[in-house]
Amino acid sequence: MPSVIRPxxxxxxxxxxxxIATTALEDPEVIPLWFGESDIVTPDxxxxxxxxxxDGGKTFYSYARxxxxLREALLAYHRRVYGLSLDPDRISVPGATMTSVMITCQCLVRPGDEVILVSPYWPNIRTCVQIMGGHPVDVRLEEGPERWSLDLDRVVRAITPRTRAIYVNTPSNPTGWIMSEEEGRALLDLCRKHGLGLISDEVYHRNVFSGAVAAPSFLTLAEPDEPVFILNGFSKAWAMTGWRIGWMVAPRHLAEPIAVLAEVNTTSAPAxxxxGAIAALEQGEPFLQSFIDRCRINRDLVFQTLGAHPRVELLRPEGAFYAFPRIEGVTDSLAxxxxxxxxxxxGLAPxxxxxxxxxxxLRLCFAIRTERMAMAMERLCAVLDQLD
Ligand SMILES: Cc1ncc(COP(=O)(O)O)c(C=O)c1O
Known part of the structure; x- marks a missing residue:
């Protein structure tokens, strides 16, 4: 009998x-660098x-967006970080960044549509596209010699009559690439020319090592009514991965449909x-700066140890908190x-x-305590020394 479940x-x-992680989640000896989070408990x-x-009774349903x-605090945050006065109808808090990614795919992707994913990418975006019945099309960043970069010609060659949208994540998980403003402008122009939606995942917008307040954003490039979705969240800047809260900035006219989508996905982020999210926005800068300092030290440590190994090619991450080294001669990353x-x-991600x-x-997250990071690099290099 044929299954009623969608294939x-x-x-x-x-x-x-x-x-790989589910095989050793409970092993206390493992130094876990496979997930995208630090070992810091959310600040007090x-x-x-x-x-x-x-305690004050905020335990009820709240407005889906x-x-x-919180939306007022987000408006003030965007003024402070980007110098922008956003239309309040464009901002929604439907749940975690993950929820915003799914809602955006629900807005854009029809069965059979192709979505260009600037790769290497965080695997959940591919899954969201597939759940909607769409087809992910990878366009890989150029790797090196000094940094990752976006070759627009490759994107152009991937566009077909079925292409519906482009997904880009900057600062990038897993490469640490930060799209320059020129790259962003060119990508946006391409979307305009071909009538494509743009999904910009900016959840690492503050995890930047150059000293800039934030990475370049499509917020400052796109017009308010264009089909550009800017997705963001609290997880990565304020050590709030378990809180499941983030926000999205979408075209103004979608305020009501997004409220309905939020309602059926989460009903609302917990009241x-x-x-907690308001406190992060209003009082979170000192914590964020100390977290970025820690990550910068760890980034340099990884670069100087693992990056110097003769089997390893590693481009220096510009943002986020991941290194994505290439190990010469390896053909099976999971093995x-x-x-x-x-x-x-x-624990590493293949x-x-x-x-x-x-x-x-391999991908490794370098956001944990520096001493543990140093120990992990020592142990990792010892295995690489033994490779054929
Ligand atoms: C690129 C990217 N987007 C979105 C998310 C999801 O973020 P959140 O925990 O806020 O749902 C992650 C988490 O790892 C990520 O790496």
């Missing part, structure tokens, strides 16, 4: 990150704001969680990550899961 859904499987002032809100105090886990007790052409790569 697209029945065939869903774990990403390479979960495939954020926890206290959420707990005071909960986020409560007014008391939204008060290598599995070997490193067994022999060195270091490159293949970040799109085509990454079988020789």
């Amino acid at each position: 697209d859904i029945e065939s869903l499987g774990f990403s390479g990150i979960n495939k 002032f954020i926890r206290q704001a959420a707990s005071a809100a909960m 986020g409560q007014l105090p 008391f969680v939204q008060y 290598l990550a599995t070997r490193i886990l067994a022999e060195a007790k270091v 490159g293949y899961t970040f799109g085509e052409g990454n079988q020789a790569h």
